[in-house]
Amino acid sequence: MATATRVSFGERLAELGATHPDIVVFDADLSKSTQSQLFAAKYPERFYEMGIQEHNMIGAAAGMALSGKKPFICSFSTFVVGRFEAIRMSIGYSEANVTIVGTHCGVAIGEDGYSQMALEDIGLMRTLPNMTIIQPADDREARAAVDFLATHQQPAFLRLTRQGLEDIHDETYRFEFGKADLLKAGNDAVIFATGGVVYNALRVAEDLKGEGFDIRVYNIHTIAPLDAETVVRAARETGRVITVEDHSIVGGLGGAVTELLSEQQPTRMKRIGMTTYGRSGSPTGLYEYYGLDTAGIKRQVLDFLR
């Protein structure tokens, strides 16, 4: 069943409220969209509606964290990460134990168009030396990531989707922070995918097996710290690296892998993702338009492999 990771987050956070009395939640007038409303309904005394004040929300959450609380601050990712300078000072530099929850990430938010789409947020957050970045790819992973973050003692960014995501994991799944998650073996090339397009990337790899390419696929849920050992080894073993993400190819997962490999294992690479400002349209229509559906990813992978 397709589940939006923002829903997985909201449901799990509301459950954790019972066992984690230090958790406080902030939202900036989007609690119905970010699903922080589920926590608010159960724990109104630990929920802070900040109105349309993302800068102030960042600072107030930092003050809470510096007073021993565990704040989660929620908004559309572009609105909260866009207040980057407040994040870098009040959360990053202070080592405030705040989790920034950015929902509505990527072009797949659809009809609302570019103003609401976060396409640069990973790139911004990656520049902060102590910022954990997690982007789950399905419901199970998102719930496990929230469990992890509830006790994580560092600034963190959790990147979530508006759209429903198909399951990629079964009930045996275990979330391992900082570890690349092998979805499919193969030695002809490796795909590193993250977030809402992991499912599509995996379908493409399975599809291409019939066409003579055995492609390894990793789901990268922890973008920072990146699992450098696995990425370098996979690059060395396959010789061809592809990244797939619903984010700008600059600064995101593609940027992270490129930077790492250029120093440690220079490898032929193809970064698949956004290269322009986004447009309005249906989520599926936009994935087709920007080449992030299975047909589009397959086309780009084949161009690269041939």
Next chain:
Amino acid sequence: MDLSLPALHRYAQEMRIDIIRMLHAAGSGHPGGSLSLIDILTVTMLKYVGRTADNVLDPDRNRLVLSKGHGVPALYAVLARAGVIKHEDLITLRQIDSPLQGHPHNVSMPAVEAPTGSLGQGLSIAQGMAMAARLDGSARRTYCVVGDGEMQEGQIWEALLSAAMYKLDNLIVILDYNKGQIDGPTNEIINLEPLAEKLRAFNWDVQEIDGHDVEEIDTALSNAQRLDGKPHFIIAHTVKGKGVSFMEHPTEWHGKAPGDADAQRAIEELQAQLTKEA
């Protein structure tokens, strides 16, 4: 420590000398806003926050966030007076291996409550600290010192709106209203006036005082202990560079460290005042 008003006044005068020495040794920094701030900070930190070496990490300590982070020499001087920093370490200000960073940093110096220096953010952090105190059912107070230039930041007005909405009467803001910023007099850059009217319209309790008169500072802070549903704002009128005749100018000594001759002259002036007052 003697917390009588004459003693607090004397400490502040002595710390003016510390500030000049620190900035002279560092070769850079902000004398104007540190000297305008020192009387406010002395009374607030020593008498009302009650910072001592023993309570730096006490969860129930009162907090003081210096939102105008460039005034940090004054903060370090007061922390030294409180026994939290060694007095002889003050002259390591801005040196590469010193915990006394050029702007406040809580990680380098745990007695500093929050990183500031990007203007307009400290009040939001103080608001969060006041919210946490409320959630904990703690009587601790959060104090925040803001500058007039940073009152131009939108984030300040976000915090002013929401702190009143959350009825944070455990939050006390003191404005070091020295009327100057880097590019010129504040009223010629972006005028704040009529400020008291604006703040009252934002549902804050407002007092207006002379920010160099320790008795007025003390009375205002004492009044601001009221838990009446409103956050408290003290507009403290000050003079940039206060205490050093040639630094008392709205902008000239905003961000310029005194050289050898100026430092010597300033210290002589301040010592003469101390002798005269004694």
